[in-house]
Amino acid sequence: MSDSITDSKTINKKESWGDTLKLFLNPSVLTMLFLGFSAGIPILLIFSSLGLWLREAGVERSAVTFFSWAALGYSFKFVWAPLVDKLPLPILTRLLGRRRSWILLSQFAIILAILWMSQTDPSNDESLTLMAIAAVLLGFSSATQDVVIDAYRIESAETDLQALMSSTYIAGYRIGMLVAGAGALYLASFFGSEKGAYNYHAWEYSYMIMAGVMLVGVITTLLIPEPAQSKDKSTQYSADDYLRFLFLFIAIVTAFILTFYFSSDISKELKSSLKVTLDNKHLANFIVALIRLITAIAFAGLVAFVLVKARLVNKAMVKETYVAPVQDFFLRYGYSLAFLLLALIGLYRIADIVLGVISNVFYQDLGFSKPEIASVVKTFGLLMTIVGGFLGGLLSVRFGVMRILFLGALLSALTNLLFMALAGAGYNMLMLYLVISADNLSAGLASAAFIAFLSSLTNISFTAVQFAIFSSLMTLLPKILGGYSGSMVDEVGYPNFFLITAIMGIPVLVLIFIAGKKLELKQNSEA
Template sequence: MADAVARGGFGATVAPYLRPRPVAAFLLGISSGFPLTLLLGTMTFWLAKVGIDKKTIGFAIGLTTPYTLKFLWAPLIDRIRLPGLTALVGQRRAWLFVVQALLFVSVWMLGASQPELHLGVFAFWAIATAFLSATQDIVIDAYRIEILPDAELAHGTAMNQFGYRTGNFIAGVGTIALASSEGFGLGWALGYGLTALCVLPAIFAALWAGPGLHERAMPRDRAGWFADTVVSPFREFFRRRGAILILLFVLIYKLGDAMGQGMLNPMIVELGFSDTEFLAINKVVGLWGLLLGTALGAPFLAWLGMGRALFVSGLLMMLSNVSFAILAAKGHSNTWLFIAVATEQVTSGIGLTVFATYLSGLANLAYTATQFALLTSFAAVGRTWLSTPSGYVAEAYGWVGFWVVTMIVALPGLALLWVLWKRGFVVDRARQVPAGASEWVAEADAR
């Protein structure tokens, strides 16, 4: 990285990010990132504003369960061809266009569900949105990995995470600004509905980048189809050295961060911050923290290597929760909200880029959608079910104690990473291809 700066200055450093496929990965990230924030950050803010208690809000995070199960239907997304559409635009893009049309409708209905009056209707549309968003992630993750050559994987992943965080920002700050009476005052239905237009960047990216590498036909016989679609991806992964330890690491690595993210907005509401204060700090500090943290992700990897980058970024994310503990102790303090948001955005931006690059490297190009869905599903279990008691923790220990607990539960993930590192299970080379798959990958690369 330093050599690049010395030879070509700032332009040479930035140029890899602005190549066509990393830019396409950025656009894909916007569409991938916005639904989850609507289901976590914005949803918890909304529920707190209409008087839902924080224990219920903690378990409402469980409505995102489809993210934890998406590996079950990922093999179908990998192989089933949509009649007519697949032949016209390719496997990945066909699924993307169909899922995004359904997702747009679901997000709009979620915004119109009035949880303070119809909690059951709200829960239904939240689950439907989570299912469609998880399915969109299967498609986008596989498509992104396939369109990025190895030389652009780190920069493309960084751009994808930048897009993802941009989608988070639009869905978090933008939706609240649209819906809030202190903002545009459009209400939650229209606020969510307009945010649903974030499906468009991925459509533009897909039309621009063309078909993915994974356009092979399914086997004709049913036995061959089942083995190729369901058995082979899991068999190939679990035959690797350290596969179980890797999955356990993916499960718990970001648990402390997930607990904090789920209960942050309810704490902001309880501490008495107005919508205007929340929006102003997030629009300024959140945006620049997002830009800085995500931009540092790829250089961070180049400088430290995968193992050290995972450890240091995990440590930074854990320590960033100290600022929220101080905010909780101070109470209504714009200064400490500013510091806490800035710290979280920078450290989380670095951590997400490093972690996503790690997961991308574990996914085999022959089974991209299925294996990446398996890995991210395990990550989502930590974010969803292991973090659902967070409302009870906040109720029992108060907000300061809650943030201390989030730091404690981050420690096992760092300890397991050390074990993986010592045993040589932390990969630095990405996207291995199994025996028997090299021919179609070579043909796809030639295209």
């Protein structure tokens, strides 16, 4: 799996377009459609749908975009991915297997979090905190589900199916997003909540229905087989080792949270000083938040180091689960190429994620209603994304992942410029259709190629951990910046904000070009 970036060229020589299309009927490929649906439900219940709910409840725009940080669990899932990879679940692992048991547990946690959100009215300041906690739980549970589904996908089929499995996964994911996005908006409107006429119960019923929709994922998990490669990995540690490993994870998370808690007062003073020094409130807030994040990660790492040194945790187990996957990646690619690939992974989706956090608020500010947003942005946009995803999968198989990766990044940056035109046009349905068509088509194409690219970098011996690291890095910086998108718009306005997001895509194109050349040289030298 690790040296498969150009495997699609082999397929190009062996198979016709018809043969390639028939691969979409493979059971492993079809399975990813339903698992993708399950993965797509939670994310918009944290982002855009929740954003519109909060706005209707009277929450400030800057606070609404801060809620996107509740999904930072997606960016830190590499921390608990080893736990998910190694820790067997009582009874469930024996009945369902290592992968399916964790998928099922995460799905039930997702349902619980959505139901919690449904029972919370954010118009009350005290309830807003409870809503934030529930959103964090949803982000954590959803990220856990993603970790296991990614591992399941990579272990379920050979390299030549990964691009097509990525396509069906994206199709299912986008259908799930449609249900949680457009579906939730339609339901909220149907039950009687509108901008200027907020109705908590309308959103309550909508989110309860979304929790019920997650049963599609539960049923899929119960019906699909456990991957053969997952079955082959036998349990080699004692119950005491696993409990100690769980303790290590809890200690790391606790250290991370306590660092944020106790640095609150210091950060306020630092923010005040930097605001005066920099004469820029938003930049000062970003710098302080970044410092707190780095400090929390460093302190959590120190706690882990002390616990391992004190032999409170099985050192060999920690090395195998946390250290070995990282060592393997750097050994396979070398430090220069490895850091280049990590930079590419961390920046590839920066343009569309930063813009996407505030997109629904933008549409609403232009005067588009929830039903219009649901019809054009969610429903029609879904169709274009699915088309783009299938196109990205097919083109990756025919012409190679790196070429389509470059094309997807170029189109994603260019389509952000179209949002500037939409901002200038204002309420214009034709322009909205044009922008959504281009944006979602390019996003689907880029995502299919990118997932196949990440899968190709993953060593099958460290599936869950390595892919979790890659996908966490993929969203970390974009989501941190996305949390400030509301503040950025307040500062520079929508047109300049969209221009900035487009410019963010330029370094990505350079990185893809350089990485492609270096990977080709590496593979030629090993041939």
